[in-house]
Amino acid sequence: MVEVGKRKEQGNTFFKENKFDDAIRLYSEAADCEDATKELKAVCYGNISLCYLRLNNPTKSLEYCDYALGLKPDYQKVRERKIGLLLDAKRIPEARLEMGKGEVSDDLKAKVEEAEKEENDKILEDEKAMEREADLETEAREKEKQEKKKNLNEMTTAMKELANDVLEKFGMSLDCFKVKKSKEGKYCVDFS
Known part of the structure; x- marks a missing residue:
């Protein structure tokens, strides 16, 4: 357990120095130790999530939020980080669903x-x-x-005007012709 704590503390030191890749490595080593408790693993995964967030890698940050919450579902800080990441990614329904899984601040509720x-x-x-x-x-x-x-x-x-011009030469107009329907249903032209 001493080794786990040492690695986590070294990870914290690297984090404070903005050496996020080194911090991720040490937090991972701490979480992978056999004597690491579920609580400590959840904290390490939460810290890794924050490192990835600082490295501007929201996908990996979300992944490690899920790991941390899988071990410690009541981890409010990580849940709020995950909701913030989901909001940033415009995944509003998922953020709302995540909000219902545990305690979150009133400010974050208002943002959702x-x-x-x-x-x-x-x-x-x-x-x-x-x-x-x-x-x-x-x-x-x-x-x-x-x-x-x-x-x-x-x-x-x-x-019609053209036809009337032609028919006029013969003393007729279109008015002289009527289309009628016969009893058999056929159409015929009647001249009057």
């Missing part, structure tokens, strides 16, 4: 709630933007449909 509110606001904003986009698309399709209908009416009018 604020992050959830921001996430919900963003979701609502995105939904409204999608609705606006869908409305614009519908409006554009309706406008295109109206434009096609207008063009078709203009073409039909122009064709």
Whole structure:
């Protein structure tokens, strides 16, 4: 047990000197000692987690938070660090879930709630933007449909005028022709 304590203390010294890689090595050695208690291993893993956080490696920091909490579920400092890392990674539901597993400070609870509110606001904003986009698309399709209908009416009018110009030379107009449906369901042109 003396060896475990020595290594942990050496790790603490390296940590204070910002020699995080050396601190990680010594905390790992302390945690790997046969006579290390669960409590001491949890503390070493928590310290390793903090070293990785200082080395700007949130993935490894989270990993060691999990190791520490697996050995000591009531380790509030490590739980709060893990929640902070999850919030930084925008993993809000996981942070909320983690918050329910143990004691956390009121400040951190407020941060999680604020992050959830921001996430919900963003979701609502995105939904409204999608609705606006869908409305614009519908409006554009309706406008295109109206434009096609207008063009078709203009073409039909122009064709009628052309046909009337030709028929006028024979003393007729399109009004002389009527399309009728016969009793058999067939269409025929009736000249009057």
